[in-house]
Amino acid sequence: MTNYGLVIDQERCIGCQACAVSCKQENNVPMGQFWNRVLTEGGEKMDTPSGGYPEDGGSGSLDMQYQPTACQHCENAPCVKVCPVNATYTRDDGIVEIDYDKCIGCRYCMAACPYNARVFNWDEPEHMPEAGTGDVEARPQGVVEKCTFCSHRVEDGLDPACVVNCPADARIFGDLDDETSTVSKYINEYETDQLLEDRGTKPKTHYISGEMSPGRPQTSDKLESELDDVSPWSDGTDDLPSEAADTADGGSGGGHHSIEGDEVPHVPSVKSGGDD
Amino acid sequence: MATNGESSRVAVPSYSGKGKLWIGLLVALMVAGLAAWGYQLTTGLIATGMRNVFSWGLYIMMFVLFVGLSAGGLIISSAPKFFHSHRYEGFARLGVLVSLACIIVAGLLILPDIGRPGRIYQFFTSPDFRSPMVWDFGIVLLYGVLNLWYLWLLTRRDLAARGSRLALGVTDTEAGRERDRTLMFWTAALALPTAVALHSVTGWIFATQIGRGDWFSPLVAPVFIAKALVSGLGLLLVVSVLADRFTNFEVDREELTSLGKILGIFLAFHVVYLLAAERLPHAWADHFEFWAITSSFLVGESVYFWLWTVVGGAVPLAMLAIPSLRKRVSVIFTASVLAVVGTMFEGIRLVFTGYEVANIDAAPGISLGGEYTGITTDIWATAGVYTPTLIEIAVTLGIIAFGALIVTLGLKYVPIQRVDAQQSYATDGGKQD
Numbered sequence: 204m205t206n207y208g209l210v211i212d213q214e215r216c217i218g219c220q221a222c223a224v225s226c227k228q229e230n231n232v233p234m235g236q237f238w239n240r241v242l243t244e245g246g247e248k249m250d251t252p253s254g255g256y257p258e259d260g261g262s263g264s265l266d267m268q269y270q271p272t273a274c275q276h277c278e279n280a281p282c283v284k285v286c287p288v289n290a291t292y293t294r295d296d297g298i299v300e301i302d303y304d305k306c307i308g309c310r311y312c313m314a315a316c317p318y319n320a321r322v323f324n325w326d327e328p329e330h331m332p333e334a335g336t337g338d339v340e341a342r343p344q345g346v347v348e349k350c351t352f353c354s355h356r357v358e359d360g361l362d363p364a365c366v367v368n369c370p371a372d373a374r375i376f377g378d379l380d381d382e383t384s385t386v387s388k389y390i391n392e393y394e395t396d397q398l399l400e401d402r403g404t405k406p407k408t409h410y411i412s413g414e415m416s417p418g419r420p421q422t423s424d425k426l427e428s429e430l431d432d433v434s435p436w437s438d439g440t441d442d443l444p445s446e447a448a449d450t451a452d453g454g455s456g457g458g459h460h461s462i463e464g465d466e467v468p469h470v471p472s473v474k475s476g477g478d479d
Numbered sequence: 480m481a482t483n484g485e486s487s488r489v490a491v492p493s494y495s496g497k498g499k500l501w502i503g504l505l506v507a508l509m510v511a512g513l514a515a516w517g518y519q520l521t522t523g524l525i526a527t528g529m530r531n532v533f534s535w536g537l538y539i540m541m542f543v544l545f546v547g548l549s550a551g552g553l554i555i556s557s558a559p560k561f562f563h564s565h566r567y568e569g570f571a572r573l574g575v576l577v578s579l580a581c582i583i584v585a586g587l588l589i590l591p592d593i594g595r596p597g598r599i600y601q602f603f604t605s606p607d608f609r610s611p612m613v614w615d616f617g618i619v620l621l622y623g624v625l626n627l628w629y630l631w632l633l634t635r636r637d638l639a640a641r642g643s644r645l646a647l648g649v650t651d652t653e654a655g656r657e658r659d660r661t662l663m664f665w666t667a668a669l670a671l672p673t674a675v676a677l678h679s680v681t682g683w684i685f686a687t688q689i690g691r692g693d694w695f696s697p698l699v700a701p702v703f704i705a706k707a708l709v710s711g712l713g714l715l716l717v718v719s720v721l722a723d724r725f726t727n728f729e730v731d732r733e734e735l736t737s738l739g740k741i742l743g744i745f746l747a748f749h750v751v752y753l754l755a756a757e758r759l760p761h762a763w764a765d766h767f768e769f770w771a772i773t774s775s776f777l778v779g780e781s782v783y784f785w786l787w788t789v790v791g792g793a794v795p796l797a798m799l800a801i802p803s804l805r806k807r808v809s810v811i812f813t814a815s816v817l818a819v820v821g822t823m824f825e826g827i828r829l830v831f832t833g834y835e836v837a838n839i840d841a842a843p844g845i846s847l848g849g850e851y852t853g854i855t856t857d858i859w860a861t862a863g864v865y866t867p868t869l870i871e872i873a874v875t876l877g878i879i880a881f882g883a884l885i886v887t888l889g890l891k892y893v894p895i896q897r898v899d900a901q902q903s904y905a906t907d908g909g910k911q912d
Contacts, residue, residue: 235851235858236531242841249842270841281689287612288601307601308524308594311612313534317690317838319845323534323594326525329851344523345594399838402689 206297207352208379208407209366210386210395211271214415215373218243218250218269222365222374226273229353229364231335233328233342238320238350239273239365268412271374273365274299274320274350275398275406282312282321291347297379297407298352306346313347317399318406321349352376360429362421372418377427379407384427385419392416487637487894490728494891497725502887505880512877515870516591524594526870530847533834533863537871538592542585543826544710545882546619546681547703548819549581550674551711553626555738556633557667557674567738569731569896572633573722574715576889579626581714584882586619591874611684618677625673629666630893632659637894645892678703691833698757705749706822712742713818718886720812726890732808739811743799746818750792783828791821834863 218241226232226239245252245267254264276299282291283299290305291312313321327344335341339355342348353363357376361367366374377386386409389395393416395409423430491498519526529536552574559566590596606613631645636656639646649655682703685694716738722728755776762776779785795814804810837845837860844861851858867875889895 233848233851235846236848237846240843240846242839242843244841247842251842270839272839284607284609285612285687286607287610287616288598289605289607290601305598305601305605306595307598309589309592309612310534310594311610311684313531314691314833315688319532319837319839322531322846322848324523325527325530325848326523326850343595347594399690404689 204295204380205378206380206407207357207376208276208297208386208409209352209363210375210377210389210409210411210416212373212375212389212393212411212416212418213268213270214412215371215418216241216269216271217371217373219370221368221370222271225364225368226350229336229356230339230351231330231341232348233322233324233330235329236322236324236348238322238348239271242270242272244268244270270398270410271365272318272320272398273408274352275318275404275408276350276352278405278407279403281315281317281404285311285315287311294354296357298354298357300351300354301346301348303340303342303346303348308345308347310347317402317404321347323347356424357426360426361424362426367421367424369421372420375419381428389416486640486898487634488727488896488898489893490722490726490890490895491887492727492891498887502884505884505887508880509877509884512874512880515873515877519591519870519874520596525850526868528866528868528871530849530860532837532845532847532860533865535592535830535834536865537867537875538588540823540826540830541875541879542588542592543681543829544823545581545585545588545879546677547707547710547822547826548714549578549585549622549626549711550678550707551713551715552576552578552581553622553629553670553674553711554708555712555715557629557670560663560667561671563664567734569729569734570715570719570738572630572893572895572897573719573728575626575630575633576886576893576895577715577718578711579623579630580882580885580889581711582619582623582626583885584878586623587878587881588875591871591878611680611687614680615684618673618680622673622677625666625670629663629670630889632662632666634893634895635659637897641894643892674707675704678707685829685833688833690838692836693832694829696757698753702749702753702757705745705753706825708745709742709749710819710822712738712745713815713822716742716811716815717819720808720815722890722895728890728896735808735811736806739799739805739814742811742815742818743796743805746792746796746799750788750796750821754788754792781828781831783824783831786824787821787828791817791819791824795821831863831865834865837862 220241223237223239223241227237230238232238243249243251250267252265252267254266256265257263276297278297280291280293280299283293286292287309288305288307290302290307291299292302293299308323310323313319313323324342324344324346328342339351353361353365356363362376363374366376375385375389377384379387379390381387389411390409393411394413395411397406397409399406419427494502527536552570555567556571556574559568560571590599593599602613602616608614631647635646635649636651636659639649639651679700682700685691686696686699688694716735719728719730719735723730758776762772766772766775779788795817798810798814798817799805840861842861843859846858847860849858
């Protein structure tokens with residue numbers, strides 16, 4: 204069985220908001236709403252650190268990290284269990300999705316979600332551009348919406364928009380049930396956390412912090428499983444944490460250590476149309 | 480006083496000028512409420528004070544209150560029946576009428592809260608039985624039907640004797656009355672567990688949620704039962720005293736005092752005991768010094784807490800505990816009003832504790848989803864704030880007015896009192912006009 208999940212390497216994340224913005228574009232997220240947010244763990248305000256500057260030769264305590272946050276696609280998803288009319292459900296591939304034709308707008312799911320991942324269309328949603336991209340289902344006033352792991356792209360064998368558009372290769376999407384997938388390997392090999400683990404929701408979004416992973420260079424916008432040779436850089440030993448850390452420390456390009464000379468850069472190909 | 484009928488009496492034979500004015504006021508409130516709801520339907524829930532962080536507001540707070548209010552009447556009338564007692568017989572019919580009105584108000588309050596009320600049929604076509612809201616939907620419907628049936632069962636022979644069409648063809652015979660008494664016993668036997676289930680399930684809507692602070696507590700269901708007893712009985716006493724004063728309905732003074740005492744016991748159990756039981760473990764675990772534990776245990780965190788525990792708890796409890804005061808009708812009335820108001824603030828506080836604090840509150844926070852003006856960047860919030868809008872208040876008042884209208888009409892069309900009931904207190908606090 205396929206069980207999609209996401210790994211976010213917080214050590215790689217540069218807080219550029221590209222995932223938040225591309226999510227908004229890809230999914231016609233209404234103005235004033237975000238499905239995917241890049242939060243600053245640190246100071247009071249966005250992009251500010253906590254702690255203080257070094258003074259008089261001392262060592263400062265400035266600290267900041269980014270935490271991109273969207274629907275965690277929990278295995279024990281409270282939102283699915285509370286939905287009175289089965290509008291929110293877990294797909295066979297593990298994606299938690301909403302049937303916008305069924306949703307009665309009771310917002311019990313918003314009460315249930317500990318991550319505040321869901322937004323409600325309090326009025327007639329406004330889009331930019333007005334007509335939207337046409338790739339995703341329109342959501343009317345009075346229903347709840349949220350991240351779908353870009354299920355419309357996944358069904359076409361493409362990675363979610365936030366993953367493809369991450370310039371730091373900090374987002375890796377894949378099948379958690381497949382032991383050879385990058386997400387599975389990284390969860391095994393790196394120190395990963397899930398948000399609010401103590402609530403028992405079993406999120407399928409895992410955050411790497413501490414040691415930087417090699418990320419997953421985007422050789423195309425295809426899902427890992429759709430690539431011809433599963434992954435151009437994971438031929439066994441390459442993605443061991445120790446080695447990864449070595450290269451990441453030394454390299455200036457962010458650790459694409461195993462891409463050989465003529466590999467395609469990680470910018471997605473443009474042939475797929477003007478919609479992403 | 481008793482105008483006609485041998486065994487029963489209606490409280491209002493016909494509406495006086497004041498009565499018509501009262502009905503006119505209720506109808507005006509209902510029309511205003513409908514208009515406000517119409518406006519809200521066209522603009523969306525943006526017309527309310529709710530936003531993405533604080534996504535349940537006045538409608539749900541009042542839903543919680545009115546579910547609780549619907550407990551009193553049914554329990555006061557069915558508990559004695561279940562034990563074959565004639566105690567509080569004078570309150571039985573009025574109690575069930577008030578219960579019925581309250582559960583209708585509670586059910587209707589859900590309609591303006593949901594974003595797409597036209598799809599509510601999905602509860603029947605596509606229910607998920609894991610959802611506490613489905614359980615609640617079922618139990619509220621069952622409770623409403625049960626109240627309607629019980630009220631009719633209590634009064635149908637008297638309705639028949641009066642030639643009312645509401646008897647629906649039932650005739651007034653001695654054998655029939657005898658059979659009804661058996662039916663009443665069995666209805667009471669069903670009503671009590673249904674009432675317990677109603678309040679527990681409504682509590683579990685909140686108590687099952689791991690993401691909303693204090694909601695996730697096994698104590699919520701028992702607390703909901705306790706607050707239903709407090710507020711339900713409180714409302715029944717308020718309505719009884721008002722009906723005694725303004726209609727031909729007569730309250731048995733002794734029973735009123737006795738129910739006042741019971742309200743005091745309920746208050747003590749709810750606001751003193753259960754609250755202490757809920758707060759002590761947290762206060763103890765979170766603090767180290769004796770006085771830190773004590774103050775964390777005793778000192779509440781919000782104005783709603785104080786409105787509930789002092790205005791709606793300690794004050795009425797004191798009024799009902801002092802022997803020289805607690806027999807006065809005015810004292811019982813005031814204490815009951817305070818108990819209901821206090822319970823209202825308890826519900827408000829419950830919703831606030833769930834939404835005020837976001838579990839993940841890193842900057843910039845959560846997008847609010849409010850009206851997008853294009854200029855401001857202030858679409859973020861790291862904590863929940865909520866103030867109801869006039870639209871929400873108008874809709875809520877309209878629905879409550881509908882409940883009041885049900886009671887008012889019931890006083891005219893349902894023989895609300897058996898005539899063998901005893902004397903009115905009439906002389907003391909409630910001066911007849």
